[in-house]
Amino acid sequence: MNDLTSALAAALPDGRVLTDPDVTGSYAGDRTFLPPGTPLGVVLAESRGDVVATMRWATEHRVPVVPRGAGTGLAGGATAVDGCVVLSLARMTAIRELSPQDEIAVVEPGVVTADLDRAAREHGLMYAPDPSSYEISTIGGNLATNAGGLRCVKYGVTRDSTLGLEVVLADGRVLDTGRRTMKGVTGYDLTGLFVGSEGTLGVITAATLRLRRAPGEVSTVAAEFTSLRDAAAAVSAIVAAGCQPSMLELMDRTTLRAIDEWKNIGLEPTTRAMLIAQAEGPADRMAALCGAASFVAVSSTPEEAAELIGIRRLAYQAKERLGQCLVEDVCVPRSALPEMITRIEEAAARHDVLIATVAHAGDGNVHPVFVFDRGLTEPPAAVWAAADEVFRAALDLGGTLTGEHGVGLLKKRWLDLETGPVTAELHRGIKQVFDPLNILNPGKAI
Numbered sequence: 084m085n086d087l088t089s090a091l092a093a094a095l096p097d098g099r100v101l102t103d104p105d106v107t108g109s110y111a112g113d114r115t116f117l118p119p120g121t122p123l124g125v126v127l128a129e130s131r132g133d134v135v136a137t138m139r140w141a142t143e144h145r146v147p148v149v150p151r152g153a154g155t156g157l158a159g160g161a162t163a164v165d166g167c168v169v170l171s172l173a174r175m176t177a178i179r180e181l182s183p184q185d186e187i188a189v190v191e192p193g194v195v196t197a198d199l200d201r202a203a204r205e206h207g208l209m210y211a212p213d214p215s216s217y218e219i220s221t222i223g224g225n226l227a228t229n230a231g232g233l234r235c236v237k238y239g240v241t242r243d244s245t246l247g248l249e250v251v252l253a254d255g256r257v258l259d260t261g262r263r264t265m266k267g268v269t270g271y272d273l274t275g276l277f278v279g280s281e282g283t284l285g286v287i288t289a290a291t292l293r294l295r296r297a298p299g300e301v302s303t304v305a306a307e308f309t310s311l312r313d314a315a316a317a318v319s320a321i322v323a324a325g326c327q328p329s330m331l332e333l334m335d336r337t338t339l340r341a342i343d344e345w346k347n348i349g350l351e352p353t354t355r356a357m358l359i360a361q362a363e364g365p366a367d368r369m370a371a372l373c374g375a376a377s378f379v380a381v382s383s384t385p386e387e388a389a390e391l392i393g394i395r396r397l398a399y400q401a402k403e404r405l406g407q408c409l410v411e412d413v414c415v416p417r418s419a420l421p422e423m424i425t426r427i428e429e430a431a432a433r434h435d436v437l438i439a440t441v442a443h444a445g446d447g448n449v450h451p452v453f454v455f456d457r458g459l460t461e462p463p464a465a466v467w468a469a470a471d472e473v474f475r476a477a478l479d480l481g482g483t484l485t486g487e488h489g490v491g492l493l494k495k496r497w498l499d500l501e502t503g504p505v506t507a508e509l510h511r512g513i514k515q516v517f518d519p520l521n522i523l524n525p526g527k528a529i
């Protein structure tokens with residue numbers, strides 16, 4: 084330890100600070116290919132007090148702090164910057180309160196997303212936002228990225244389930260935002276501002292979250308298509324018909340083949356896309372709207388449904404088996420989904436790049452995953468060119484650069500295309516109010 088980290092260790096209970104580079108390195112990166120910087124140390128916070136002490140020390144010594152949940156992010160948000168302290172919240176795992184009567188939970192940031200959902204289910208409730216990573220991501224990371232997921236087509240994203248937050252500010256002050264009521268409009272919406280702020284405005288140390296009634300009977304449709312565009316058109320038809328699916332997920336052939344090679348799902352050679360749709364109640368109407376499908380199956384048992392959705396949740400890990408991945412996260416108005424899919428296919432062909440696409444299709448949120456050689460330290464020029472084309476296509480279609488993963492470091496080079504100078508100036512002004520010394524996750528998100 085040097086003088087700085089010794090001072091930090093002295094401000095915290097024993098065992099909270101790690102400085103051995105062999106150990107701290109494993110807290111420095113996330114799930115992107117982006118090379119992390121070298122941290123001074125890692126704090127394993129176990130309480131709000133630990134976070135307060137860390138931020139006071141960081142303010143006094145002007146040391147950057149990178150908040151971290153589980154490090155499953157796909158935008159470089161949790162990657163260490165040189166000379167920072169990584170502040171891990173993963174040990175703060177208490178569910179402080181779960182109130183079936185008020186349908187809320189008060190939780191610490193290190194709670195794994197699916198653990199909260201399981202705790203809610205014991206009371207006939209659920210925690211709706213369910214990123215595919217929900218067995219490995221934390222609530223703190225979900226809040227900081229405003230994570231989406233499969234059920235978001237019906238229940239909204241993380242912000243829609245967030246009522247209030249406890250936040251430690253850059254100088255160590257503690258702020259409570261929001262409330263535990265379903266409604267409330269006193270003052271500016273600071274809760275909404277912190278959700279999706281990617282660790283740049285404050286460290287979330289607790290959250291009051293909204294729970295929902297767990298659905299009863301659900302039925303699930305799996306439809307196979309010989310064209311990806313036909314599958315995207317079926318999505319638009321299902322949405323336009325007002326079917327209100329609780330999940331509407333799309334996978335392309337490259338993704339399905341990667342899953343098939345890994346898990347042997349019996350993929351038909353002619354299948355180029357699969358749609359998985361779930362409804363609370365009968366799904367016959369959704370099945371009928373998959374008219375162009377080569378095969379449609381409707382399952383009503385929870386086991387069959389879980390199996391189908393399990394296939395979808397394997398998609399990212401299956402693609403990681405093909406090589407390194409640059410994961411995009413564009414989101415377009417739902418009516419533009421077929422055109423977005425076409426533009427992705429054109430970009431892949433034009434630049435001769437392997438793109439495997441999955442989509443939270445009911446939200447218009449598309450993840451084209453650009454696969455490149457594992458031996459490379461960064462994506463080749465053709466991948467960047469294809470990615471650039473896809474981002475510009477999304478904006479051209481009235482969409483956004485990122486539906487749920489955040490800007491992090493990965494998408495900063497495209498940020499100006501979407502935000503423009505006035506928004507950028509206001510973003511910098513907000514950052515200045517909350518973090519005047521620019522020590523919280525510097526260089527990320529804005």
Ligand SMILES: Cc1cc2nc3c(=O)[nH]c(=O)nc-3n(C[C@H](O)[C@H](O)[C@H](O)COP(=O)(O)OP(=O)(O)OC[C@H]3O[C@@H](n4cnc5c(N)ncnc54)[C@H](O)[C@@H]3O)c2cc1C
Pocket residue numbers: 113114149150151152153154155156157159160161172192213214215216219220221222223224225226227228229230231232233281282283285286287288399400487488524
């Ligand atoms: C297989 C796989 C599937 C995925 N599927 C989805 C999906 O369907 N939907 C989706 O939205 N994402 C998905 N992701 C991305 C990722 O899981 C989410 O972004 C998740 O919200 C990150 O949570 P985390 O705990 O890993 O956060 P981290 O990666 O550790 O951090 C993410 C960001 O949050 C900040 N942060 C973390 N904790 C706090 C805190 N307490 N206070 C302030 N800032 C904090 C970090 O600084 C960073 O900017 C997937 C990732 C993988 C690997």
